Amino acid sequence: MLPFQGRALLIGYLLLACAVAIVALPFLWILLTSFKHEIAIYSGALIFPPTLQNYDDVMLGPRSNFPHNVRNSLIVASVSTSIVLVVGTLAAYSLSRLVWARWIARGFLGWTLLFHMIPVLTIVGPWYLLFQRIGLYDSLTGLILTHITINLPMTVWLMMTFFRDLPPELEDAASVDGASQAQTFVRVILPLAIPGLIASGVLAFVFSWNEFSIALNLTSRSASTVPVGIAQFVQQFEIQNGQMAAAAIISTIPALLLMLFGQRFVVQGLTMGTVK
Amino acid sequence: MQRGLTSDSIAVRPAAEAQVRRKIHPDEWFRNATLIPAVVLLVVLTLYPAINLLMMSLSSITFSHGEQHWTFTGLDNIRHLLTDWLFVVTLRNTLIFVVVSVVVELVLGFGLALIVSGVPRAKGVIRTLMILPILVPPVAIGSMWKLMYNYDFGVFNQLLDLFGLDPVGWLSETRYALASVIAVDIWHWTPFIFLILFAGVEGLPREVMEAARVDGASIWQTVRNVVIPLMTPALTIAFLFRSIFAFKVFDEIFLLTSGGPGTSTEVVSLHLFKVFFEQNDLGYGALLSIVIILAIAAFLVTARGLAWRVS
Numbered sequence: 109m110l111p112f113q114g115r116a117l118l119i120g121y122l123l124l125a126c127a128v129a130i131v132a133l134p135f136l137w138i139l140l141t142s143f144k145h146e147i148a149i150y151s152g153a154l155i156f157p158p159t160l161q162n163y164d165d166v167m168l169g170p171r172s173n174f175p176h177n178v179r180n181s182l183i184v185a186s187v188s189t190s191i192v193l194v195v196g197t198l199a200a201y202s203l204s205r206l207v208w209a210r211w212i213a214r215g216f217l218g219w220t221l222l223f224h225m226i227p228v229l230t231i232v233g234p235w236y237l238l239f240q241r242i243g244l245y246d247s248l249t250g251l252i253l254t255h256i257t258i259n260l261p262m263t264v265w266l267m268m269t270f271f272r273d274l275p276p277e278l279e280d281a282a283s284v285d286g287a288s289q290a291q292t293f294v295r296v297i298l299p300l301a302i303p304g305l306i307a308s309g310v311l312a313f314v315f316s317w318n319e320f321s322i323a324l325n326l327t328s329r330s331a332s333t334v335p336v337g338i339a340q341f342v343q344q345f346e347i348q349n350g351q352m353a354a355a356a357i358i359s360t361i362p363a364l365l366l367m368l369f370g371q372r373f374v375v376q377g378l379t380m381g382t383v384k
Numbered sequence: 385m386q387r388g389l390t391s392d393s394i395a396v397r398p399a400a401e402a403q404v405r406r407k408i409h410p411d412e413w414f415r416n417a418t419l420i421p422a423v424v425l426l427v428v429l430t431l432y433p434a435i436n437l438l439m440m441s442l443s444s445i446t447f448s449h450g451e452q453h454w455t456f457t458g459l460d461n462i463r464h465l466l467t468d469w470l471f472v473v474t475l476r477n478t479l480i481f482v483v484v485s486v487v488v489e490l491v492l493g494f495g496l497a498l499i500v501s502g503v504p505r506a507k508g509v510i511r512t513l514m515i516l517p518i519l520v521p522p523v524a525i526g527s528m529w530k531l532m533y534n535y536d537f538g539v540f541n542q543l544l545d546l547f548g549l550d551p552v553g554w555l556s557e558t559r560y561a562l563a564s565v566i567a568v569d570i571w572h573w574t575p576f577i578f579l580i581l582f583a584g585v586e587g588l589p590r591e592v593m594e595a596a597r598v599d600g601a602s603i604w605q606t607v608r609n610v611v612i613p614l615m616t617p618a619l620t621i622a623f624l625f626r627s628i629f630a631f632k633v634f635d636e637i638f639l640l641t642s643g644g645p646g647t648s649t650e651v652v653s654l655h656l657f658k659v660f661f662e663q664n665d666l667g668y669g670a671l672l673s674i675v676i677i678l679a680i681a682a683f684l685v686t687a688r689g690l691a692w693r694v695s
Contacts, residue, residue, distance in 0.1 A: 110498055110501060110502035110593075110603055110606060110607070110611075112502040112503060112603065116603060117502075117503065120499045120502055120503050121503060121506075123495075123496075123499055124496075124499055124503065124506060124510065127496055128509075128510065128513060130571070131513055131514065131516070131517060131571070131575065134528055134529070134532060134571070135516070135528075137528075137531075138528045138531060138532075149537055150536060150537050151537070152537045194421075195421045195422050195425060196422065198418040198419070198421065198422070199418065199419050199421070199422035201418055202415065202418035202419040203419070206415045207415075208415075212419075216419075216422075216423070219426065219430070219431075220426070221684070222681055222684065223426075225680050225684060226632075226676065226677050226680050227632040227652060227653045227656065227676060228632070229634065229653050229656040229657055229660070229673075230656060230672075230673035230674075230676055230677055231430065231433050231434070231437075231673070232660065233437070233440070233656075233660045233666050233669050233670060233673065234432075234433030234436040234437055234440065234670070235429070235433055236660075236661075237436070237440075237445070237452060237666065238436070240450070241452065253429060254429065256425065257426070257429040257430060260425065264422070288411065288414070289411040289414045289415075290411075290414045290417075293414075293418075314519050318519075318520075318522060318523070320521070320522065320634070320635045320638075321634050321635065321638075321653070321657070324638075325657070325660070325661050334521070335522075335523035338521070338523045338524060338639075339527075339639060341527065342526075342527060342530060342639055349531060349534075352527050352530075352531070353527070353528075353531060355527075356521075356523075356524040356527045356528055357524075359520075359521050359523070359524045360516075360520045360521070360524055362519075363519035363520045363521075364516070366515070367513075367515045367516050368512075371511070371512055374515055374519065375511065375515070375579060375583075378518065378576070378580070379579060
């Protein structure tokens with residue numbers, strides 16, 4: 109919108125080119141690294157014989173736990189996303205369209221806001237004690253429960269902004285036609301909220317897939333997820349740089365897919381909460 | 385009498401109608417069914433642990449044969465807190481980390497948003513690319529930068545070598561480590577600030593910008609006198625949001641330095657992690673958690689007032 113012209117426009121494009129390079133080059137560098145033998149990594153060669161050895165070791169190696177991590181991450185992210193969408197959407201509809209005492213609505217939103225803002229590690233300690241006692245430590249069920257909890261605030265707020273934009277006449281008309289409240293919600297409101305459901309869903313999935321600090325402390329070998337697997341490459345006595353790069357590249361696949369196919373929803377979801 | 389009745393009904397009806405329109409008539413069963421699952425989840429997995437923190441902070445908890453043993457120790461943990469110099473260092477590091485990275489992110493993100501909105505082409509491509517760092521696992525970003533900062537073969541030391549300079553221990557030297565970690569955060573989150581502010585800049589009223597152009601205002605004058613005043617609420621909110629989230633930073637630093645060398649990059653979340661899960665001091669960890677939660681609650685209340693005043 110600023111009236112860039114002549115030299116200003118040229119400088120603008122130059123600066124943009126720099127920005128693009130700064131954002132993109134680290135990804136390209138790590139992509140190159142993932143195709144290098146350990147020797148080529150150490151020599152820092154730009155031209156090298158490419159190899160799939162690192163990917164092979166990470167995904168198919170007999171001692172690699174990474175395929176198991178990928179499986180766990182896929183289960184945890186998809187199950188927790190499905191559940192948080194149901195629970196969060198219902199709560200959002202309830203709080204934005206149904207009559208609740210002020211203290212309940214305020215208390216709910218205030219508490220979720222505070223919970224969303226505190227470092228999650230403050231609450232992982234009590235979760236650890238609780239899960240140890242009831243046998244959910246190092247279980248996918250336990251991890252799913254925590255991921256539902258951390259994604260609930262975001263889902264509720266996003267869906268609330270979507271519901272608020274719908275005209276109240278919809279519900280009036282449905283009730284005149286004899287629909288119950290539940291029917292109105294399922295048949296009239298929900299179909300209109302599909303863009304919101306997709307936006308919240310993709311973000312919840314990605315945040316669950318990316319989540320590290322809970323998975324690190326509440327799982328051991330059997331339920332550990334992709335981020336925990338990547339971190340283990342760093343902590344090993346002899347760091348396998350090539351494998352670490354390959355694992356990092358594999359872990360970015362959901363983000364890449366979303367960038368290419370779900371951009372509209374991601375931008376909507378990310379900007380909505382802060383702009384409105 | 386007749387007159388009074390009409391004026392009464394005129395006065396009452398719109399208000400009553402508005403009430404009905406805004407919130408539909410409650411069906412108790414449906415109303416409860418919609419909110420109760422979320423409330424149960426929050427009570428069991430956030431409220432109960434928060435209350436548990438209070439009890440933990442007054443205790444010392446040990447494990448033997450998988451059993452938890454709680455011993456009531458009263459104010460011991462508070463005494464520990466008063467002499468915990470490491471926590472002070474941690475707070476100082478976190479404060480530097482938050483202020484420097486968020487301020488730089490705001491300046492760069494805002495500048496980028498202005499430039500992208502001003503050029504006629506490439507908006508779509510840039511917005512697409514900027515989404516990537518936000519969505520990629522922070523752990524992957526940590527490991528990427530760990531490789532790039534590597535002393536022996538990292539890209540930065542290769543560049544230094546190209547200019548005939550000596551290699552630098554980006555993550556292993558105390559004087560560089562915090563700055564290196566801040567640089568990663570800036571790389572990671574400037575795109576997020578850009579996305580938010582770009583939406584704001586694109587939403588600025590067209591007539592105002594047009595008027596500035598017609599009046600012959602230079603780009604710099606337009607930005608200073610028109611855009612910045614109009615964007616102040618968005619800038620404030622972006623600043624507050626990012627500050628709170630930068631305060632929580634854990635994943636990248638865990639991978640890059642684990643708080644080292646020494647205590648030079650030890651931040652709040654990392655300190656909590658170490659107390660809870662490396663020193664296994666769950667009682668003291670709980671006390672630290674309570675202090676942090678209260679501090680953030682206080683910050684939120686203050687920030688709400690600030691955001692209110694700005695907008």
